[in-house]
Amino acid sequence: MDQAGARREPTMRDVAALAKVSTKTVSRVINGLPGAGQEVVDRVRAAARTLGYRPNLTASSLRRSDRRSATIGVLFEDLSNPFDSALLRAVEDRARQGGVLVLAGSSEDDRALQGELLISLSARRVDGVVVMAAGGHQDALQQERERGTPMVLVDRPPTFGGTDCVTTTNRDSSREAVLQLAALGHRDIAFLGDRRTLWTSQERYTGYLEGLAQAGLTLREELVRTDLHGADLAETATTALLDLDRPPTALFTAQNLVTVGSMRVLRARGLHHRVALIGFDDFPLADMLEPGITVVRQDVPGIGRKAAELIFARIDGDTSPPVHAVVPAALVRRGSGEIAPSAH
Amino acid sequence: MDQAGARREPTMRDVAALAKVSTKTVSRVINGLPGAGQEVVDRVRAAARTLGYRPNLTASSLRRSDRRSATIGVLFEDLSNPFDSALLRAVEDRARQGGVLVLAGSSEDDRALQGELLISLSARRVDGVVVMAAGGHQDALQQERERGTPMVLVDRPPTFGGTDCVTTTNRDSSREAVLQLAALGHRDIAFLGDRRTLWTSQERYTGYLEGLAQAGLTLREELVRTDLHGADLAETATTALLDLDRPPTALFTAQNLVTVGSMRVLRARGLHHRVALIGFDDFPLADMLEPGITVVRQDVPGIGRKAAELIFARIDGDTSPPVHAVVPAALVRRGSGEIAPSAH
DNA sequence: TCCTCCTACGTCAACGTTGACGTAACCGGC
DNA sequence: GCCGGTTACGTCAACGTTGACGTAGGAGGA
Numbered sequence: 001m002d003q004a005g006a007r008r009e010p011t012m013r014d015v016a017a018l019a020k021v022s023t024k025t026v027s028r029v030i031n032g033l034p035g036a037g038q039e040v041v042d043r044v045r046a047a048a049r050t051l052g053y054r055p056n057l058t059a060s061s062l063r064r065s066d067r068r069s070a071t072i073g074v075l076f077e078d079l080s081n082p083f084d085s086a087l088l089r090a091v092e093d094r095a096r097q098g099g100v101l102v103l104a105g106s107s108e109d110d111r112a113l114q115g116e117l118l119i120s121l122s123a124r125r126v127d128g129v130v131v132m133a134a135g136g137h138q139d140a141l142q143q144e145r146e147r148g149t150p151m152v153l154v155d156r157p158p159t160f161g162g163t164d165c166v167t168t169t170n171r172d173s174s175r176e177a178v179l180q181l182a183a184l185g186h187r188d189i190a191f192l193g194d195r196r197t198l199w200t201s202q203e204r205y206t207g208y209l210e211g212l213a214q215a216g217l218t219l220r221e222e223l224v225r226t227d228l229h230g231a232d233l234a235e236t237a238t239t240a241l242l243d244l245d246r247p248p249t250a251l252f253t254a255q256n257l258v259t260v261g262s263m264r265v266l267r268a269r270g271l272h273h274r275v276a277l278i279g280f281d282d283f284p285l286a287d288m289l290e291p292g293i294t295v296v297r298q299d300v301p302g303i304g305r306k307a308a309e310l311i312f313a314r315i316d317g318d319t320s321p322p323v324h325a326v327v328p329a330a331l332v333r334r335g336s337g338e339i340a341p342s343a344h
Numbered sequence: 345m346d347q348a349g350a351r352r353e354p355t356m357r358d359v360a361a362l363a364k365v366s367t368k369t370v371s372r373v374i375n376g377l378p379g380a381g382q383e384v385v386d387r388v389r390a391a392a393r394t395l396g397y398r399p400n401l402t403a404s405s406l407r408r409s410d411r412r413s414a415t416i417g418v419l420f421e422d423l424s425n426p427f428d429s430a431l432l433r434a435v436e437d438r439a440r441q442g443g444v445l446v447l448a449g450s451s452e453d454d455r456a457l458q459g460e461l462l463i464s465l466s467a468r469r470v471d472g473v474v475v476m477a478a479g480g481h482q483d484a485l486q487q488e489r490e491r492g493t494p495m496v497l498v499d500r501p502p503t504f505g506g507t508d509c510v511t512t513t514n515r516d517s518s519r520e521a522v523l524q525l526a527a528l529g530h531r532d533i534a535f536l537g538d539r540r541t542l543w544t545s546q547e548r549y550t551g552y553l554e555g556l557a558q559a560g561l562t563l564r565e566e567l568v569r570t571d572l573h574g575a576d577l578a579e580t581a582t583t584a585l586l587d588l589d590r591p592p593t594a595l596f597t598a599q600n601l602v603t604v605g606s607m608r609v610l611r612a613r614g615l616h617h618r619v620a621l622i623g624f625d626d627f628p629l630a631d632m633l634e635p636g637i638t639v640v641r642q643d644v645p646g647i648g649r650k651a652a653e654l655i656f657a658r659i660d661g662d663t664s665p666p667v668h669a670v671v672p673a674a675l676v677r678r679g680s681g682e683i684a685p686s687a688h
Numbered sequence: 689t690c691c692t693c694c695t696a697c698g699t700c701a702a703c704g705t706t707g708a709c710g711t712a713a714c715c716g717g718c
Numbered sequence: 719g720c721c722g723g724t725t726a727c728g729t730c731a732a733c734g735t736t737g738a739c740g741t742a743g744g745a746g747g748a
Contacts, residue, residue: 009491009704011703011704011705012704012705013704021727021728022728022729023704023705023706023728024705024706024707024727024728024729025726025727025728027705027706028726028727031706034725034726035725035726035727036726036727037725037726037727040726040727052491054463054466054491055467055705056467056469056703056704056705057467057468057469058469058704058705059406059703059704059705059706059733061402061705061733062400062402062406062703062705062706062732062733062734062735063704063705063707063732063733064705064706064707064733065706065707065733067733069402070464071468078433079429079432079433079436080426080429080430082424082426082429082628085423085424085426085429086424088423088448089422089423089424089450092423092448092449092450093450096449096450099464101447101449101464101465101468102447102448102449103415103445103446103447103448104432104436104445104447104448105436105440105446106433106436106437106440113440117440120445121445122398123399123400123401124402124415124445125400125401147353147396147398260629260632263632264632283628283629284627284628284629285628285629285630285633288604288607288608288611288629288633289629289632289633290633290634353734355733355734355735356734357734365697365698366697366698366699367698367734367735367736368697368698368699368737369696369697369698370735371736372696372697372736375736378695378696379695379696379697380696380697381695381696384696399734400734400735402734402735403734403735403736404734404735404736405735406702406703406704406705406735406736407702407703407735407736407737408703408736409736409737411703
């Protein structure tokens, strides 16, 4: 079997020579443009097949007037988070339908890395960028946006103007979750959140506060634990909460890894049937556990589709004012959020 | 905020004009090549910054002799499967370290789609392709390979020659799982597998047969259910198995979605503490269930790293004979696979 | 002093493709 | 037969970049 390197890729010139026409005619045939007779078309097609010719999209987009690379960039934080992978999938799905491929890059919540990735994408002249991991520092994003690259932020709004974004009902759904717990009689509802710098964390915390207020409950500050980035920190925080003199009877975990961490601790202490738990963000098998985990489920495919729709509209020249699309989330009741406070 | 389209991207020519040098000198500075004085370097850098110049990699790779696009393609089947997303992540990780980006495409186990994606990747002149979803029909892959594109298959070996692949110990680990069940006293061990056309399914089935034989058990054909693509089919099959006059006391589920399907049925029937279950492929939260699910865990990051290592070696011109790398899997005992047969 | 070598640039063409434009042949109408 | 229009091609240059090669000027050696 032949190794790469030895053979040169056939070009339009080679096809043209074999079909005894000009390269321009080959171009016309390959692109299905009029101005070529049936006989010539057949000859060119045959020659292309014989040589195994494949058009070079990079050369084409260099010369073309529209300059499209038929490629978009998608930046995410961590593919091992099902939220990210489901979102990537939804965007890729939509892109593929338009013959567009996706350049995927994980920025790992690293500001410098995100900047480098944006430069890499820019160097490849992507038609647009979907950012699923806009951290606190959006300067690189802003810079790229100001260069004219169409951009859509997902999950977090831009800190700069003129850019579309798609988020979910972070605040309203959090409030709804807290109200449900309060309605069951819980008065000591803890909040466990991810980094406070994240917009989503802030929104969900605000929703928590609104829920408490609306239920007529007073905030106990020691029941609020934030900056829990990852399941391990969540475990520590949950342990600390349960060790309080007056521990919470219900937990609202505002991110899926936090939910998992809290779950582990409840389970380890045998409290998973006694302490109520509602998590933000669904995760696989949440329904298989005992009890099933009640969650606020984001419509991830819906968010992905919306993001794709927006980016492609911008790429196609839509210059209407920037949009902040909000895709509703839903409370999915599976048991853990329906546990009433146990009498001490 | 300015919309795309109006402004032209600055080019080397623009930078050259502003810095009052030739484009060639700009090229030298941008690429860090020698042959430019310090003063000129500074002037060019300043001009580039002023204009917001970004090198055009597509034009560059068109002209360059090595023709590298610094981009590889990764084809997968379904990103919502954690196996695929973890693998993509591992490959992307390694690629990024070399300044290489990943063009991601999901082929959804659709032969025509896979062919189209390969053409799309080829049109963008990717330096290599990692295929995590080589279905039964590999003609498109073979064709691409014969054009000289470096290629690595993951999870399944090629049906054609001259191509590297990375798989796990499908057969040995399956045998080990069955032997463990047999050692606990199980004599009626069912096999539930994905599509028979898949190489992995065949290997795992062979391992099952070897395990039975080695344990001195006879095969009961009605305990073998294959072609279970997706959790729904697995549920139906599991139900049918449990309804047999002499139902299995242990299940070996040879794919993670099948495991989930079987689990659901066992759980629905309240048999999850009585029927043993070992699944091939780990999945998130398998340890949180009751009982924890015993699985054969593939070393997914290891497989991804190996695949990336191979593809980059080939891209760098390694012409040594093709490799079939085997990354060992391990049996992770969590409870469900340690249930002894219950007396009827 | 002259020749050689090196450094620091510049000039030119080419990568594979397509937009703009040219032109030869043919067709229909008068 | 001539004119205007259409069809089916071809020619040329350019997209942004870099390899090959040229050259001016200075340093260094005999």
